Amino acid sequence: xxxxxxxKPPAAKAVFINCPFDDEFKPLLRSMVFAIIASGYYPxxxxxxxxxxxxxxxxxxxxxxxxxWGIHDLSRVEVGAAGxxxxxxxxxxxxxxxxxxxxxxxxxxxxxxxxxAERHRYDxxxxxxxxxxxxxxxxxxxxxxxxxxxxxxxxxxxNASPLPGAAAIQADYRLFQAEVGALLAPRRLDPNDLTHNxxxxxxxxxxxxxxxxT
Amino acid sequence: xxxxxxxxxxxxxxxxxxxxxxxxxxxxxxxYRGVKIIPKxxxxxxxxxxxxxxxxxxxxxxxxxxxxx
Numbered sequence: 543x544x545x546x547x548x549x550k551p552p553a554a555k556a557v558f559i560n561c562p563f564d565d566e567f568k569p570l571l572r573s574m575v576f577a578i579i580a581s582g583y584y585p586x587x588x589x590x591x592x593x594x595x596x597x598x599x600x601x602x603x604x605x606x607x608x609x610x611w612g613i614h615d616l617s618r619v620e621v622g623a624a625g626x627x628x629x630x631x632x633x634x635x636x637x638x639x640x641x642x643x644x645x646x647x648x649x650x651x652x653x654x655x656x657x658x659a660e661r662h663r664y665d666x667x668x669x670x671x672x673x674x675x676x677x678x679x680x681x682x683x684x685x686x687x688x689x690x691x692x693x694x695x696x697x698x699x700x701n702a703s704p705l706p707g708a709a710a711i712q713a714d715y716r717l718f719q720a721e722v723g724a725l726l727a728p729r730r731l732d733p734n735d736l737t738h739n740x741x742x743x744x745x746x747x748x749x750x751x752x753x754x755x756t
Numbered sequence: 757x758x759x760x761x762x763x764x765x766x767x768x769x770x771x772x773x774x775x776x777x778x779x780x781x782x783x784x785x786x787x788y789r790g791v792k793i794i795p796k797x798x799x800x801x802x803x804x805x806x807x808x809x810x811x812x813x814x815x816x817x818x819x820x821x822x823x824x825x
Contacts, residue, residue, distance in 0.1 A: 580788065580793075581791060582788075582793055582794065583794070584796075703790050703792075706789040706790070721811070721814070722807060725806070725810035725811070725814075726807070729803075731803070743808070744807045746793070747804075747811050748811055749786065749793050750786050751815040752788065754815075
């Protein structure tokens with residue numbers, strides 16, 4: 543019997559995250575994921591399909607098509623150990639912008655937030671993106687939360703309820719890390735050891751447990 | 757043999773089953789800081805279940821303490 547496909551979140555609430563998936567970037571990715579969920583949206587990225595990084599471009603394109611929102615982090619396009627830059631992130635940004643510019647009517651409502659480590663560095667490497675929403679997080683998870691939350695808030699429909707402030711989400715994230723860390727400690731596990739899917743469940747369950755108190 | 761119609765009706769009427777199972781809170785939309793949180797779908801791993809149960813226990817304990825105070 544064929545497996546029933548997993549229900550997908552509505553495109554209007556789905557945020558595609560295009561960023562590196564290595565351990566060095568993990569604190570930034572996880573802080574962004576927390577901010578997205580706490581803002582009432584649903585994060586999606588290539589790790590949804592697998593915890594390895596090998597996902598075909600067709601799957602990435604399909605995922606971009608299913609998300610009205612996209613966060614594209616270009617902070618790691620610098621030259622790597624092999625002496626060559628990695629182009630995956632700019633290419634996925636290109637897919638997103640291409641869908642918006644050339645796709646069907648429903649793709650024209652797509653929004654993109656482009657993140658970099660330093661302000662205006664993109665001028666030197668990808669000047670064609672001028673005029674988009676571009677922010678710098680300085681490789682700081684708190685700043686990544688602020689960038690993601692402010693961008694979602696700015697483009698929210700006028701009748702939607704206001705989002706919690708960046709400081710509140712940052713404080714909640716620290717509390718989440720402490721409480722989940724305490725639960726995992728007896729098992730000699732660190733929250734950083736959680737797979738992407740386990741992390742999503744942990745954030746969701748923490749919010750559900752805290753919701754009656756807010 | 758004559759069977760009264762109302763007796764037949766009583767014998768064949770199916771009783772409506774009442775479910776006593778509580779629905780999983782994490783599968784419902786919750787309000788957090790005034791924002792609707794979309795429930796996550798899919799399967800939990802054993803470690804994700806441990807985290808959920810730990811968070812539930814902690815939440816219930818803190819509610820109990822609030823009620824006693």
